Amino acid sequence: MILKHYTTKTETVKNQDGTMSQKETTVLTDLSPLVKGRITWEGSRLQVARRLEFSYAFEPRDPNLQQYVINLGETIYGYDEDGNKVFEGNVYRLERNTQQSEIQVVCYDHLFVLCRSKMTHKFTDMTAEDITKAVCAEMGVIVGTLAETGKKISFIAQEKTGYQIIMIAYTEAAKQINAAKTNASDPDILFHPIMAGAALNIIKKGTLIEGWQASQFTNTENSQFKESIESLIDRVMITDEQGNVTGYQSNDEWIQKYSMFQDVYKTNPNENAQEQIKAMFHGPDCAGVLDVLGDYRVKSSYSIPITDIITQLTGKFWVKSDTHTFENGIHEMRLEIEFENIMNKEEMPKDPQASKKIGSGNMDVGRGLQQGFNAWDGATMPDGRNGCVEAATRIGSYYSPYLKSQYEAGTASVSNLVANAGRANVVPFDESRLAVGDCVVYGDNDHVVIYAGNGMYVGNNSSANGGTGAVGQGGIYNIGQTPTKIIKTSQM
Structure with a gap:
């Protein structure tokens, strides 16, 4: 070099x-x-x-x-x-x-800048590639070629590094793309950032380096391969919250080949059980290291073909790390190999309060409404003063299966909340038709609260917290807008 x-x-x-x-x-x-x-x-x-x-x-x-x-x-x-x-x-x-x-x-x-510099920003209905452009513009990094996803994402990045924000966006985009696959056997689409000179590129993780291979007959000086089942987990016992066994999941192929090693998953209503159980399975650990003649193209995040009969490293593998050395005119490299294509995933930020304060949707209306309001009273929604739907669905999740489902679906606009309820469940506003637990809609789907009885509502108050919004209560006619519709969520 x-x-x-x-x-x-x-x-x-x-x-x-x-x-x-x-x-x-x-x-x-x-x-x-x-x-x-x-x-x-x-x-x-x-x-x-x-x-x-x-x-x-x-x-x-x-x-x-x-x-x-x-x-x-x-x-x-x-x-x-x-x-x-x-x-x-x-x-x-x-x-x-x-x-x-x-x-x-x-x-x-220059990726170091993105790994060290932090920002706070709300991203709404933006693709991963547009989020990347916005982050790079903020941090002064040039944008090169970005893998296109076409998937729109919304989240709030609170004091996250530029790298974390970009990977949150591309992790979520990858989830959406892979969930929509028509052929389950197709490999997952994954993404990885890499600098090309001064410009940031986002590539498809595991892209094959064409025209190059590591071979013991031509360019490989040494190879090492080790495997272990010391950390193997091939069966998971599933229990309820009280510790009662409710079932098992297992990898029968591993059990037959290696014997059984079991772990326990205790059900948590605030977690995706299948994702948690899947993550607990741990197969054989494999590691490979190659010392080969140098080639500038071979870098981590790409895949390479290997032919090595002695260590049985033959096939397509992924470069986990690469160390190129240049000395006395000789270019050599040490490659650490991975046996599956792995993406550096960054999960979308979660509201730290949400996992603790979402109801089951099956309480009676009066008790559920009171518990829902107690849980969220004074809390600021992610959408701040515009978070009326977020407040209604979180409070209502304690008694209304419909409002709980709308929270889980991420519904954030009043129009969608009304449309998703269906015509049969939406009626023109008439106080005589109001029941505790119903949603009151104002104007042309401009605002929504939950009716709490005696002319009072609970829901998001846009004037609270200095105008930033917070959950509170008040009179249904004191909002400054005209009630126009009722969603009969007391019955949904």
Whole structure:
């Protein structure tokens, strides 16, 4: 790898009028004559910002040696032998060693900015690719080619790094895409961020590197392979909240081959049981490491074909981590291999209160409405002053199966709440037709609350919390809008 560094030089020049002035010029300097020893260029699925490390000669006491200075924050470029740029990143660490007469330089590519910088933002009905563009615009990162998903996502990112936000968006998009597969045997679509020079690309995780393979007959210097079933879990006992056994799930193929190793899942109404149980299964652990001749194209997040009869590493595998070294004109790399395509998933943020305060939908109306209101009184909804549907569905989830289902579906607009109820369950507003637990709709589907009896409502109060909104109560005619419809949720 050829390393280069931009420096600014100041020269004294003579102007046309005979006066002297200072002129700055930018020069791209080849560091090759100064680099000492090994250059290391590496990355992994877990360390998405690629790291470049090298040392260069620096000895102020030697008048014959060029006194070259690299500063923190400056940009280093790496090129292959054909002049193609393979790395661009900034200097994040400098270590001076007087005895060795050298300075060690540690750089990261521009994904490091996204991994370290945080923001808070609400994203509404935006695709993963548009969310990525918004994050990069906020953090000053150039956007390259982004994998297109077409799936719209909404969530609130509270003090999340740019990388976390991007991966939340692409994790959710991947879930939607894979859930819609017509052929269950098709591989899942997964995504991964990677820098191409100064620009951020989002690629399909596991993309095959065409025209290259690791082979014991041509380019593999050493290979290691190990496997273990010490952490195997192939059966899960399922219990209810009181500890009573309700069933089992098992992987019969593993049990027949390796024997049975069992874990226990205790049912939690606030969790997706199937997802939790699936995550508890743990198959054989496999690990492989290859030492091969270097190729700039081989990096983590891609897949490679391997032919190695001795270790039985033959087939398609995924690069978990790669370490490229350059020394004495020789380019070598160590590759850590994964045996399945794994994405760095970031789950969508959940309302920390929601998991504790959602009802079962089967209480009687009066008691359920009181418990629902007690649970959410004073709480601010994710949509703030516009969170009237969120408040109604959360409070109503204690007694109304319909309102509980609308909460679980993520319904957030009054129009959708009305439409999803069906015509038979929506009637023109008439106070004589109101029952405790019904939803009162205002204007042209502009606002909704729950009728609590005696002319009172419970629901979101847009003027609370300094205008940011919070759950409260009041008179149904004191909202400042005209009630127009009733959703008969007391009966749904």
